[in-house]
Amino acid sequence: MLREALAAAPSLAGAGGAGGDHAVRAAHPKEIILESLKLPPRLLNCPPLAPLDVFARGFAKVASAVSANSASAPPPLSITPGRGGSVQGVVLANGEELRARTVVVNADPFKLQTLITGAHADAAWSTRVESYRKDGTTMKVNLALNGLPKFTCLPEDRGQYGPTIHLLPDEADVMRSLRTSYDDVCAGKLPEFPTIEWYIHTTVDPSLKDPQGRHNSALFVQWVPHTLAGTTWEAQKDRYVKHLLGICDRFAPGTSALVDDVFALTPPDIERHFGITRGHIHHVDNGFGFDDRLPIATPVGGVYSCSAGTHPAGSVIGCAGHNAAKRVLHDLGLSRA
Numbered sequence: 001m002l003r004e005a006l007a008a009a010p011s012l013a014g015a016g017g018a019g020g021d022h023a024v025r026a027a028h029p030k031e032i033i034l035e036s037l038k039l040p041p042r043l044l045n046c047p048p049l050a051p052l053d054v055f056a057r058g059f060a061k062v063a064s065a066v067s068a069n070s071a072s073a074p075p076p077l078s079i080t081p082g083r084g085g086s087v088q089g090v091v092l093a094n095g096e097e098l099r100a101r102t103v104v105v106n107a108d109p110f111k112l113q114t115l116i117t118g119a120h121a122d123a124a125w126s127t128r129v130e131s132y133r134k135d136g137t138t139m140k141v142n143l144a145l146n147g148l149p150k151f152t153c154l155p156e157d158r159g160q161y162g163p164t165i166h167l168l169p170d171e172a173d174v175m176r177s178l179r180t181s182y183d184d185v186c187a188g189k190l191p192e193f194p195t196i197e198w199y200i201h202t203t204v205d206p207s208l209k210d211p212q213g214r215h216n217s218a219l220f221v222q223w224v225p226h227t228l229a230g231t232t233w234e235a236q237k238d239r240y241v242k243h244l245l246g247i248c249d250r251f252a253p254g255t256s257a258l259v260d261d262v263f264a265l266t267p268p269d270i271e272r273h274f275g276i277t278r279g280h281i282h283h284v285d286n287g288f289g290f291d292d293r294l295p296i297a298t299p300v301g302g303v304y305s306c307s308a309g310t311h312p313a314g315s316v317i318g319c320a321g322h323n324a325a326k327r328v329l330h331d332l333g334l335s336r337a
């Protein structure tokens with residue numbers, strides 16, 4: 001599909017990127033821009049987000065296979081209007097203008113909104129986009145572990161390290177605890193026992209280990225407030241990370257002692273680090289499901305959103321991009337019957 005899109009479109013410029021330390025830019029006649037995702041060079045020598053990097057590199061490989069040009073580019077500042085409400089191209093932060101008759105944007109819808117200005121602005125579309133604005137409530141605690149945790153309930157390795165490990169209170173208490181945690185987050189408080197998904201990526205892909213053989217692991221914490229009431233993330237982050245590791249210790253005693261390095265991302269950190277509005281990892285909250293998500297087409301002819309905020313949802317599934325590509329091909333009259 002991508003191959004067809006690139007081969008067929010006289011000029012296809014994409015803003016934003018799913019990951020990778022490189023950016024790709026199109027020159028005539030086939031154009032692509034992948035904006036760099038600022039991967040953190042932390043967590044010792046582990047490549048913490050290597051799987052996403054692999055996607056971006058794969059994408060660049062496919063693009064070059066169809067002779068698309070690629071280059072680094074500063075982020076687009078605006079989408080330039082053309083004649084009759086259609087796009088003419090994008091203006092980059094360095095003032096350079098790239099001409100394109102199709103622009104596909106995977107920056108979140110609120111960022112996209114800032115790119116569509118002046119004569120292109122559309123009040124009804126903007127009002128709709130605004131009504132989707134919600135805070136991110138996910139915290140990611142990336143960990144380098146010098147060994148595997150030993151779970152009290154399953155000390156021997158019976159394959160439990162590969163799938164997602166879910167930490168929850170005892171069954172009798174779980175629903176009450178979830179409600180309390182949810183209410184705490186709504187009130188701007190850090191929950192005592194949030195739901196935690198625990199990954200140990202290196203048990204699935206040992207190539208992610210650093211030279212010392214350390215494991216790349218992460219706690220995916222749902223939910224935390226974006227903004228804390230009466231205090232700040234700066235004041236609470238380290239303490240809360242210790243608290244979360246303490247929860248791990250309850251299930252697998254000694255986990256805290258396995259931690260050689262931590263790279264924790266609160267919702268504001270996610271906003272700063274990845275450039276995602278309000279740090280919402282799915283751009284648009286998953287409370288807006290399926291056809292409730294934002295449309296692929298924008299008020300500007302030739303400008304499309306392929307962001308996680310469109311149908312069907314976020315996550316590393318590529319569906320929003322697939323759907324946007326199909327829509328572009330259709331509008332260019334290039335769909336297969």
Ligand SMILES: Cc1cc2nc3c(=O)[nH]c(=O)nc-3n(C[C@H](O)[C@H](O)[C@H](O)COP(=O)(O)OP(=O)(O)OC[C@H]3O[C@@H](n4cnc5c(N)ncnc54)[C@H](O)[C@@H]3O)c2cc1C
Nearest residue numbers: 016017035075076106107111274275281307308314315316
């Ligand atoms: C910390 C974290 C952990 C996650 N974990 C998982 C997981 O375990 N499993 C899963 O399936 N999903 C996970 N997700 C969600 C998943 O990564 C997203 O749903 C998915 O990346 C969305 O893809 P996207 O291309 O729509 O947007 P993104 O990957 O968010 O890319 C948008 C890009 O646009 C860029 N951008 C913003 N403004 C501009 C501009 N003006 N010009 C150019 N570029 C701009 C941003 O910097 C960003 O790189 C996670 C997300 C985060 C942040």
